[in-house]
Amino acid sequence: MASIKDVAYEAGVSTATVSRVLAGKSNVSEKARTRVFGAVDKLDYRPNRAAQTLRLQRSATIGLLVSDIRNPFFTAVSRAVEDVAHEAGYSVFLCNTDEDPAKEAMYLKLMIDQDVAGVIYSPTLQSAEKLDATQFRFPIILIDRDAPQTDVDAVLLDNVAAGEQLACHLLQNGYRRIFGLFGQESGTGHKRRAGLLRALHSADVPPFGETFTDARIEAGYEAVLTALQSADPPDAIFTTNSLLAAGAMRAIHEQSLKIPDDIALAGFDDATWTTLVQPQITLIAQPTYEIGQSATELLIKRIEQPQRSARRVILSGKLLARGSTQKLV
Amino acid sequence: MASIKDVAYEAGVSTATVSRVLAGKSNVSEKARTRVFGAVDKLDYRPNRAAQTLRLQRSATIGLLVSDIRNPFFTAVSRAVEDVAHEAGYSVFLCNTDEDPAKEAMYLKLMIDQDVAGVIYSPTLQSAEKLDATQFRFPIILIDRDAPQTDVDAVLLDNVAAGEQLACHLLQNGYRRIFGLFGQESGTGHKRRAGLLRALHSADVPPFGETFTDARIEAGYEAVLTALQSADPPDAIFTTNSLLAAGAMRAIHEQSLKIPDDIALAGFDDATWTTLVQPQITLIAQPTYEIGQSATELLIKRIEQPQRSARRVILSGKLLARGSTQKLV
């Protein structure tokens, strides 16, 4: 591998000049610039990232900490993060935290070791509460989940409004016995629940039942199975992510119930399967790609201007009313 | 951040000794060892990765190049890769190549810049053909897709056998007009097609029709729609990945055809949706987590023993016969 010294030798200048040219500094003569670029081309020179990192105490890498890459929401977000990051010359470290605060802490330490330029992070409720973004030497952008600390950048959904909108839709279509299924580790689940409760309250409909559980298909399956088998079963299931909805779907099938006649199903995130089943599933679609994109853009701006004031981007979900919540007749 | 110098000062030894202790070298006195560990704990010292990389000319990072992280197959594999890699002290760079040879080349160069310790890679047909793994300074492990070059490690499915098994299942259940839908950029699709053809030949059934296309839902949708609308429609669809199958599913719905009475559907990869639709989809399930796990283990061994002879791990798919290919009566 050619180093900056080789380029300098080839171009007949010093390494300082090569570095200046490559950094696009203005105080370099046109002649030197030309010769340097010529040498770079000839030697197929590419700067050594480790050396740059060591020197600058900051790498051209960003960390992406999500709870589970198998969740289609995070998959879509990751895709956007990677696209935008690479476009801007950054690489992406991907880490799965499994909603485990210990793993989150471990990975945040790893991010320090790596001298990452910044982190995009979706914290558990527990970690979010004690998050102090100022203790890190790199900026942090929160996605999907908020934190009490307000001076941190974030890209979020208006979760209370979205939950309320989805609940209103169920109420308008005649459902009254709405069972709520929420991810317990995520602040987002709690916000969406608040929206549900608000809608119920406005409509003067009493809360029916609910379960908090891990955001996994199996957990959703078990919770809904229990609810369906109870003496007093619900007429609609309100879930807060696509994994829980998939689990609910399994339980409903297993009980041989018909959607929406026997039971309605509504959730969040426009996963592939929601339009492949019949009837299709009503849900709040999040602008996933946009979330990843905004978060990464925000992060890169923050890296360039550390003193910039924090901003939170609040995006709106979109209700996609489909067959699974058809009006009761 | 404490550096090795701080630790050396605190422990009253030289940086060389600290380095030796941390590397687990034997030629260090017990006394020095104790003092160093004490200092490390006290200062919460963690070695700087960039400095290590620069010095060793190799980082504790592995690259993972997949065609699209939104494909559930790669999601599952990525998850396994990340788990095993972190377990062994490596971080993972994730890159989406979009089946674009230019992007593949670009990312492979980036891997060089990053001094990665190794790469797990799923090449397009085009890149696989001209792949020369020896030209890279790091080992490469192929997954999912083979390459003509034989002296490279790989973790693969027995694709011909799997394709044949799936086709035999269709034939046994009475389907004769089997339309094949293959990913065009992947050698894997071609192998599975070979299995289909072999099964047809053995059963003395003439090939019916086929399309090669991008491995995307929309592409699968269009290809199947065309086939279904033709004067001579198929009685079964044979697809080679879950994205194409999802597209096929949409087209079948849109034509208001009933599975399996009007048309059967069979594919690869046990994506979530395949058991949520009714009837459930017959497919060859790949041991995705195992693939990622084996690939990463192979890579790490290779990093440690570069001269080790190349080995290919061939895993078997598992036919999950479900409702979408029920026997014709």
Place this chain on the structure above:
DNA sequence: TTGTAAGCGTTATCAC
């Protein structure tokens, strides 16, 4: 406008 040289934090060679 350009070059010299220090220094980022490690590891490993060499001398003791």
Place this chain on the structure above:
DNA sequence: GTGATAACGCTTACAA
């Protein structure tokens, strides 16, 4: 067994 020191490849303050 241990320590001083060179080297990895880069950026940048300072000097010219």
